[in-house]
Amino acid sequence: MGYLTKPASPRWQPGKTGTAGARLFLPLSRPGAVATDLSGWGNHGTVAGAPTWSTGPYGWQLGAFSSTAFVNLDSAVGVFASYPFYLWAVVSTAQTTWARFLSFKDSSGSLGPSLEMNRTTAGDCCYVLNGVAVRLAGAGVNDGNPHLIEGVSFGPTDHRLFIDGVQAAGAVNSLSLSPCVYGALGVLRYSGGQSTPLTGSAVACGAGAWALPDPARLAADLLSGRFSAVRPRLNKPAALY
Numbered sequence: 001m002g003y004l005t006k007p008a009s010p011r012w013q014p015g016k017t018g019t020a021g022a023r024l025f026l027p028l029s030r031p032g033a034v035a036t037d038l039s040g041w042g043n044h045g046t047v048a049g050a051p052t053w054s055t056g057p058y059g060w061q062l063g064a065f066s067s068t069a070f071v072n073l074d075s076a077v078g079v080f081a082s083y084p085f086y087l088w089a090v091v092s093t094a095q096t097t098w099a100r101f102l103s104f105k106d107s108s109g110s111l112g113p114s115l116e117m118n119r120t121t122a123g124d125c126c127y128v129l130n131g132v133a134v135r136l137a138g139a140g141v142n143d144g145n146p147h148l149i150e151g152v153s154f155g156p157t158d159h160r161l162f163i164d165g166v167q168a169a170g171a172v173n174s175l176s177l178s179p180c181v182y183g184a185l186g187v188l189r190y191s192g193g194q195s196t197p198l199t200g201s202a203v204a205c206g207a208g209a210w211a212l213p214d215p216a217r218l219a220a221d222l223l224s225g226r227f228s229a230v231r232p233r234l235n236k237p238a239a240l241y
Contacts, residue, residue, distance in 0.1 A: 003225030005059035006204075010230035012038040018218035019229040021086070021211035024076045026185070027204045027230055028062050035062075035071050035185075038230050039206070043076035051186060056092065056201060057146065058225050063201035065101075065186030067194040073183030076207060077104050080113055080180050085209040087113055088150035089185070090222055093200025095142050096122040100188035101198035102205055104180040109190030111178035115149050117142055117198075125168070127151030127161040130175045134161045136168040146203055148219045152212060165219025 006029040019025065025039040031053035035045035049069035051062050062071070079085060089102045096118055103114035116126040116133075125139035127150075134151065141147045141163060150162040156176065161169040185205050187194040204222065221228055 003057045004227075005225060006227050007231050010038060010227070012040055012230055013228070014040070016229045018213040018221045019208075020213045021208035022206060022213075022229070023079045023209055024073070024205070024207040025229060026071075026206065027227055028060055028202065029230075031060060037076075039208075043073070043079075045071040045073050045185060048072050054201065056203065058203050058227075061092070061201040061203045062186070063198075065197040065199075067187065067197065070187040070189065070194055070197070071185035072189070073104070073185055074181070075183070077180035077183050079207045079209050080104055080177065082177070082209065083153055083155045084212055085113075085207070086150060086152040086212055087115060087205075087207040088148060088218065089115055089205040090146055090148050090203040091198060091200060092144060092146045092203065093117065093142055093198060094144040095199040097199070098196045099198045100196045101202065102185055103188045104183045104207075105188065105190050106178050106180060107182070107191040109182075109188055109192065112180040113151055113153070114188065115151055125149060125161065125163060127159065127169075129153060129159055130178065132159075132171065132173045132175060134159050134169050134171045136161060136163065139163055139168060144200075146223065148222055150215055150218065152215070154212070162215040162219075164223060165216040167215070
């Protein structure tokens with residue numbers, strides 16, 4: 001399959017497909033010590049340790065995460081102060097052990113939203129909020145191909161997991177919010193350090209609140225490689241990678 005790739009110096013384009021409510025948009029489009037947030041809210045990520053930059057079907061991506069190699073997203077924790085909100089990540093992995101690859105947590109690491117794989121069994125994909133998992137077992141997202149994983153909390157009793165733009169699971173648990181103080185891409189981060197890293201690569205991630213993107217349109221945009229939120233759509237043939 002051919003993909004268009006992220007530009008090396010992308011520009012944020014307000015109002016483009018799938019960016020409603022965006023407060024964090026990290027396309028990971030250029031290697032460096034800072035992962036630039038293009039949402040306009042200044043929630044830039046700090047690359048900690050030495051995760052590995054490589055090129056994939058969409059251009060640059062980041063991998064080799066560990067307890068000392070991740071992206072610090074502490075500046076974005078305020079996104080999750082009130083409903084509704086969402087978080088998403090495009091990742092590629094064949095991992096079969098527990099991975100918490102996008103997390104915004106309190107000091108204990110228990111409260112707050114996260115996206116996870118293999119929480120209880122291989123192939124288990126979850127959106128976890130305050131320790132309660134909105135789960136789809138055997139989702140097939142650990143097949144080594146790029147997938148968009150998105151968690152959405154429409155309100156305190158409506159939490160949903162979307163995979164590649166399609167709702168995969170939902171929950172009606174009544175969950176109260178607690179202030180988040182730690183955020184990370186590639187690992188779970190909390191006061192005790194970092195754990196359960198992603199084995200594989202992160203292509204991009206984002207989060208938002210108050211307004212919600214259409215999951216199907218977001219998936220169509222990101223998985224096609226258009227990334228139209230950060231540049232004009234390209235009508236030329238996709239480059240093969």
